[in-house]
Amino acid sequence: MKKIAFITGATSGIGKACANTLAEVGYNLILCGRRYDRLIELQKELNQQYHIDVHCLTFDVQHQSEVEKAIHEIPEDWKTIDVLINNAGLSLGRDNFSDASIPDWETMMQTNVMGVIYVTKALMPLLLQNKTHIVNIGSIAGKEIYENGNAYCASKAALDALSKSMRIDLLSKGIKVTAIHPGAVETEFSLVRYKGDHEKADAVYNGFTPLSGNDIAQTVLFAISQPNHVCINELTVMPTAQASAFHFHKK
Numbered sequence: 001m002k003k004i005a006f007i008t009g010a011t012s013g014i015g016k017a018c019a020n021t022l023a024e025v026g027y028n029l030i031l032c033g034r035r036y037d038r039l040i041e042l043q044k045e046l047n048q049q050y051h052i053d054v055h056c057l058t059f060d061v062q063h064q065s066e067v068e069k070a071i072h073e074i075p076e077d078w079k080t081i082d083v084l085i086n087n088a089g090l091s092l093g094r095d096n097f098s099d100a101s102i103p104d105w106e107t108m109m110q111t112n113v114m115g116v117i118y119v120t121k122a123l124m125p126l127l128l129q130n131k132t133h134i135v136n137i138g139s140i141a142g143k144e145i146y147e148n149g150n151a152y153c154a155s156k157a158a159l160d161a162l163s164k165s166m167r168i169d170l171l172s173k174g175i176k177v178t179a180i181h182p183g184a185v186e187t188e189f190s191l192v193r194y195k196g197d198h199e200k201a202d203a204v205y206n207g208f209t210p211l212s213g214n215d216i217a218q219t220v221l222f223a224i225s226q227p228n229h230v231c232i233n234e235l236t237v238m239p240t241a242q243a244s245a246f247h248f249h250k251k
Contacts, residue, residue: 001080002053003028005018005029005081006029006083006084006085007022007029007031007032008087008088008115010029010042011042012187013185014137014185014187014217015033015088018087018213018217019031020217021221022083023046025221026050026052027052027083028078030055030074030078031056031057032059032061032070032088032119033058034059039058057073057074058070061088061111061114061115061118063118064114067115067119068118072122074126079126080126081127081132083135083224084123084135085137085220086119086135088111088119089112089137089139090112090192090193091141092104092107092195093193094149105150108152108155109154112156113158116162127175132175134175135224136162136166136178136180137180137182137216138179139156139159139181141153141156141157141245142181143160143236145157145245159179160179163178163179164179167231176231177231178223179234180216180219180223180237181234181235182216182236182238183237184210184238184248185210185213185215186210186211187212187213190204207251208241209240209241216237219235219237
């Protein structure tokens with residue numbers, strides 16, 4: 001029987017890379033996202049390339065009612081979830097605290113923190129039943145606070161604390177919890193952060209080779225492939241040209 005992975009934010013970036021990586025090693029997938037057309041396109045690609053089964057759920061992790069409705073409707077055959085990858089997340093703006101937008105802050109907190117809580121809590125009966133391995137995709141921004149990072153850094157620091165709390169609280173349940181904290185990854189992340197400004201987004205990665213979504217997907221695969229008695233609590237993953245949230249070597 002094939003294992004099942006549940007992935008949020010699966011339509012692009014790290015989530016899509018995780019879908020491809022896990023499909024390649026034989027996982028069946030529950031793919032979640034806001035963009036139905038992208039989910040269906042990815043479903044067809046993975047079906048054809050890897051001959052796996054894919055089930056799609058369309059919802060926005062910001063909204064508890066949407067999350068609970070979608071998860072309540074998971075078919076019986078899909079309830080033996082082996083891995084949960086809480087990947088959905090975003091950054092909006094790179095403004096000084098005095099100038100930043102409260103609606104942007106609210107969207108980041110709702111997506112990056114409450115979205116993880118809503119999804120994980122709604123799935124909890126299935127996670128307990130299956131001893132599901134939970135993987136939360138954090139960020140170096142949750143470890144090292146940087147200028148004009150304000151609410152994004154706060155959201156990822158909260159996710160870091162939440163991951164540690166899950167690990168402690170679920171310890172007696174036999175559930176592994178892993179937090180992956182990437183540095184600079186070239187995905188749609190910067191394009192979303194800079195609200196469609198391609199010039200600003202591209203400039204983030206000038207002068208060095210950033211991580212790719214696939215690099216993080218391979219890290220996730222490493223973490224979930226450990227023996228039952230081994231749990232990778234957390235990993236921070238950087239490009240070779242990045243030493244911290246602040247230090248880069250650019251040519």
